[in-house]
Amino acid sequence: MEGTTISLHMSNVETIPGKNITQSLGLVTGSTVRAKHLGKDIFAGLKNIVGGELKAYTELLNESRNEALQRMMMAAHTMGANGIVNVRFATSNVAAGASELFCYGTAVIVE
Amino acid sequence: MSEGYLIAVWILIPIMAIFGFPLTSWALGRWYQGRLIAALDVKEKQQGKLMQNESVLSTSSRMTNFSAPSSTLLHVSICVGPSTGQMFFMWIKSIFGGRLHSYDVILDYGRREVLQRLHEQAKSLDCSSMINIRIETSTVSFAKNQNNKTSSVEFLAFATGLRS
Numbered sequence: 053m054e055g056t057t058i059s060l061h062m063s064n065v066e067t068i069p070g071k072n073i074t075q076s077l078g079l080v081t082g083s084t085v086r087a088k089h090l091g092k093d094i095f096a097g098l099k100n101i102v103g104g105e106l107k108a109y110t111e112l113l114n115e116s117r118n119e120a121l122q123r124m125m126m127a128a129h130t131m132g133a134n135g136i137v138n139v140r141f142a143t144s145n146v147a148a149g150a151s152e153l154f155c156y157g158t159a160v161i162v163e
Numbered sequence: 164m165s166e167g168y169l170i171a172v173w174i175l176i177p178i179m180a181i182f183g184f185p186l187t188s189w190a191l192g193r194w195y196q197g198r199l200i201a202a203l204d205v206k207e208k209q210q211g212k213l214m215q216n217e218s219v220l221s222t223s224s225r226m227t228n229f230s231a232p233s234s235t236l237l238h239v240s241i242c243v244g245p246s247t248g249q250m251f252f253m254w255i256k257s258i259f260g261g262r263l264h265s266y267d268v269i270l271d272y273g274r275r276e277v278l279q280r281l282h283e284q285a286k287s288l289d290c291s292s293m294i295n296i297r298i299e300t301s302t303v304s305f306a307k308n309q310n311n312k313t314s315s316v317e318f319l320a321f322a323t324g325l326r327s
Contacts, residue, residue: 062236063323065224065295069234096315101188102195103246103269105276106315109303110242113317117240139236141319143301151303 058125061135061162068135071162077131082124083154085146086116093149116153117141124155133159188248192265195246200272203279210282219292219325231325235288238322239280242303243273244315270316274298277318290324297321 061068088096092108099106128136139157146152245253249265256263277298285293299319 063234065323069231069325100247103192103244104196104199106242109315113240
């Protein structure tokens with residue numbers, strides 16, 4: 053299953069607009085910890101001379117957040133859910149050089 | 164006379180060495196970020212005209228007035244940071260306290276830019292309105308050692324997009 057893309061109904065509100073929730077299956081979470089390779093770190097350091105957007109970091113965080121979402125969807129999928137409501141994101145700096153991206157939501161069955 | 168010169172030069176050289184790089188970085192940062200903000204202003208004006216009437220943007224999750232056939236989760240993040248020189252001068256400024264102008268400017272830019280990108284993502288996924296918009300801020304640093312002062316602020320915006 054790893055590597056395949058699952059698509060579920062997702063929203064960050066209490067319902068899925070246009071659908072009826074028939075059953076709630078409980079909390080699902082997904083997380084990933086990422087670090088940057090040194091080369092890009094040096095490049096970001098150079099970019100810091102002018103400031104502004106640090107594209108290397110933006111890309112990294114986007115990739116990792118998608119991975120965390122994918123893991124959460126996998127968890128929901130194995131529970132037999134076809135939707136996740138109330139999705140929340142959290143970012144934390146767990147160690148120097150690494151960041152944890154975490155998302156959680158409630159797995160539901162909708163029709 | 165020539166001794167006075169020498170002393171002046173020997174005092175000036177260390178001052179240049181200490182402040183030369185931060186000053187350059189500060190000036191470059193001001194210039195570069197000014198350009199970014201000017202570009203964003205133009206984009207926002209165009210977007211504003213497009214989004215004015217046809218869509219609903221809300222931080223509330225209530226949507227009793229809408230009956231959307233389908234929806235999707237939208238999320239965008241962006242990392243921004245002030246330049247090294249700006250950080251250096253902010254460090255000096257923070258001794259006295261008061262408004263830190265450089266941070267002010269770059270954080271404001273980041274937040275506007277991330278909302279702008281959320282709009283663009285909504286448009287690319289055919290969403291006509293967004294509800295329950297949330298913006299979160301966190302500090303991220305991927306620097307491997309503590310001495311490296313490369314730090315940035317991450318803005319994450321997420322919302323539920325409705326297709327009509």
